[in-house]
Amino acid sequence: DAGITQSPRHKVTETGTPVTLRCHQTENHRYMYWYRQDPGHGLRLIHYSYGVKDTDKGEVSDGYSVSRSKTEDFLLTLESATSSQTSVYFCAISDLGPTMNTEAFFGQGTRLTVV
Amino acid sequence: AQSVSQHNHHVILSEAASLELGCNYSYGGTVNLFWYVQYPGQHLQLLLKYFSGDPLVKGIKGFEAEFIKSKFSFNLRKPSVQWSDTAEYFCAVNTGFQKLVFGTGTRLLVSP
Numbered sequence: 001d002a003g004i005t006q007s008p009r010h011k012v013t014e015t016g017t018p019v020t021l022r023c024h025q026t027e028n029h030r031y032m033y034w035y036r037q038d039p040g041h042g043l044r045l046i047h048y049s050y051g052v053k054d055t056d057k058g059e060v061s062d063g064y065s066v067s068r069s070k071t072e073d074f075l076l077t078l079e080s081a082t083s084s085q086t087s088v089y090f091c092a093i094s095d096l097g098p099t100m101n102t103e104a105f106f107g108q109g110t111r112l113t114v115v
Numbered sequence: 116a117q118s119v120s121q122h123n124h125h126v127i128l129s130e131a132a133s134l135e136l137g138c139n140y141s142y143g144g145t146v147n148l149f150w151y152v153q154y155p156g157q158h159l160q161l162l163l164k165y166f167s168g169d170p171l172v173k174g175i176k177g178f179e180a181e182f183i184k185s186k187f188s189f190n191l192r193k194p195s196v197q198w199s200d201t202a203e204y205f206c207a208v209n210t211g212f213q214k215l216v217f218g219t220g221t222r223l224l225v226s227p
Contacts, residue, residue: 033215040124042161042205042219059213090158094215103149104207104215106158 005025008092012113019078021110023091033092033104034058034075035067039060043090049074081114088112117142117210121218128196136191136221138206147209148189150180151217154202156190162204165189175201198227
């Protein structure tokens, strides 16, 4: 398995509180992603990063912010958690190989419950 | 923006039956295509991928997929499923900007 660690693995938080999820990689991959997984919706891209301090929005970015100050860490922050953000969050990493094509590797996921 | 459609949300098969899961994408340019599998309680793992060349791609565990450019499709197949194939399957598209977009997934249940 690729060296991807998500923390925490489980979290319960109250509505209105800020929450930060961390993704740490040891592969030195350039690209990092945050997805949320919900029944019936598959995986939806929240934000992704194509380098240190370089990030872009995905399809469901409202209410989320990200930061990448080091290659190995990609933080996802819920600025003011809402019940609709209860979900399983996956981090993924990828890089450009010799053929300029690549696949993504996934972390174990973080189960977040907002009560 | 690219999008991915998986029309089969739930599929139930008996062991030894053949499997075909549909995947269609919307993007007019060059694409990289993937099928990922998620076993219960686990993270996503790559089954197979298409970048270029032979449109019939073989992956792990006896799975294969065929890229049909004219139909914007990348259907997943397996001639004979096993109980251990029970999982959720996701099709994904990368248009080259490294923005990987997934379909909504297909839950496969294989009964022994």
